[in-house]
Amino acid sequence: MTAAEAAGGSPHRTLITGVIGSDTHIVGTRILSMGLEKAGYKVVALGALTPAEEFVKAAIETDADAIMISSLYGQGELDCRGFRDLCVEAGIGGVLIYVGGNLVVGKQSWAEVEQRYLDMGFDRAFPPDTRLDGVLVALAADFSTRGQVEKEVG
Amino acid sequence: MAAALLIDFGSTYTKLRAVDLDAAEVLGAGQGPSTVESDVTIGLEAGLADLEARLGGLPEFRYRLAASSAAGGLRMATVGLVKELTGEAARQAALGAGAKLVGTFAYELTGGDVAEIEALAPDILLLAGGTDGGNKEVILANGALLADAALDCPVIVAGNRNAAAEVERRLAEAGKTAIMAENVMPEFGELNIEPARAAIRQVFIDRIVHAKGIDKAAGSFDRVLMPTPAAVLEGARLLSQGTEGRDGLGPLLVIDVGGATTDVHSISSGASTRDDVVVQGLPEPLVKRTVEGDLGMRINAAATVEAAGVDRVAADAGLEPEKVTELVGRLVGEIERLPETPDEAALDRALARAAVRLAAARHAGTVKTVHTPTGPVQVQRGKDLTEVAAVIGTGGVLVHGADAGSVLEAACADAVDPLSLRPRAPRLLIDRDYLLFACGLLAEVEPQAAFDLARGGLDGDREEVAGERQSIA
């Protein structure tokens, strides 16, 4: 069994996916959503062109465990600035937030880019060539270290 | 001859329609005062006497069905979690059930909110919140607050199903009547308002009719089926969709301009008619009702002028703005006033046009350009009503006022507001004899006769509408 298989998801964990801002690149978030669903998570896919506030509203209503933001067109830093604060303001400050895609304009050192997003309050940032396996492992690790109890479903 | 009697216990009048089911024709109309506050039977008997005098006797009625908007209508409050999500879904369920919304709340209720709900004393409270498997805390907290509140209305619970049973238990323990319905938003972005609507209607029939004293006249009719706005909505649905052997008119809009509010009903998927737009926001219900609480011909005449802009209303009426302000000041206090001078008639027409234009624009969706690095993207929110086949006017102003066609025309797309997805080239029709409510009631038992009646009651061409017609009401 691979690490990713071991890190299978749970339908009691809800993940929000979508592409933030005026960004229309929909393929990545679709593939990601399908992969996460196949791994066993409950996925709420908001698609392309999603304003930051809509991620937050969806997360509140569905009691989401993580928000998976995509940004491809180079404006990610502008669109993502203040996202954690928005969550804090809305009472879901503790939610796990990941971001991935082409997060900056042109080629820049990944370590620097990653640090910038971590400083903005993201729990993890992922470079353009990210594969699903790595994402599943990261989610499993983060959910277990946070020690969140599985939500019971009646 | 098989006949039916259709009754509307309204806020000012008790209106009766007698119809011939075989010929699908109106036999006659009768009217009495609204006496629900004292004894409903008085107004009904006056209406029946009026009808009898006009017909020269009353036929044997196979059905005697009623709708009611008396005693304040079905007064409802709704509570959801996120305002734009379950909050909006709950609102739409209540409006679609024909309710008069007296309060809408979202997120965790505050002490002030609870006090406000207590003071409002709604007939029914609809409690939603959370998708299935989603947020439970807020609906549990709100359920507990409502359980302990000084409230004796039934509470319909239509939220996260993983919390609903607990909410019901909590309410029941506190002696409240809790009624369960499916979640208004079971999945994120999925509207499921029919079960809540059905639950509201059942509570209306089982309890509210009695609570409002309408069942005192129970000997004179068979059943009160629904609130009047719901009957109008059902009539509109029937006209739009048709029934066995009858082709419907297709997607349509019904507009009712009253003294205090303007109601808009659409029967239309609202799906985009263009292929270059991205649709965002909540999905739209096929059958949708909106109520504009600031647009009306009398109580809200001043508010309507304010919303439309006094200069625009004045220009439309051919009056000076000062004159408009003066006349409007008078109207607000005189709810029953009918126009007497040419100026007043011109103002009434301009007010009606303003109310229709704004109400249709608020009901319809919009398409806006979002600028992205590649260039503009068209984003639609709400219903695209550009291809709607017919706009139907109902209610006093539209039926009795002159020039109804030009009033209804205000609902249509105009160059001044290109972003609004209002009907482009609909047929403009008038519900001449105020039959939509009656047909909505009759649709339950005799859909074909109901359809033929409603269809036959529509005045078509603008010329015909504008001309003097003998109204039976």
Ligand code: B12
């Ligand atoms: C197809 C494409 C388009 C199509 C998009 C069609 C559509 N509706 O989806 C069109 C032609 C419309 C387009 C337009 C533009 N594009 Co373009 N486009 C691409 C292209 C060629 C492929 C994108 C794609 O679909 N990849 C396949 C998917 C599967 O990969 P992915 O998106 O990276 O996603 C994977 C991972 O990144 C990861 N992932 C993604 N999101 C997330 C989120 C999380 C939380 C995690 C964990 C992982 C994760 O998982 C995914 C699955 O493996 C890329 C170049 C490239 N090869 O990547 C440029 C590219 C993204 N585009 C680019 C640009 C500049 C544009 C435009 C601005 C061009 C312009 N000036 O007109 C516009 C922007 C339009 C807009 N408003 O969004 C640049 C962005 C540069 C930057 N960021 O600095 C790129 C990188 C090309 C380049 N090298 O210059 N584009």
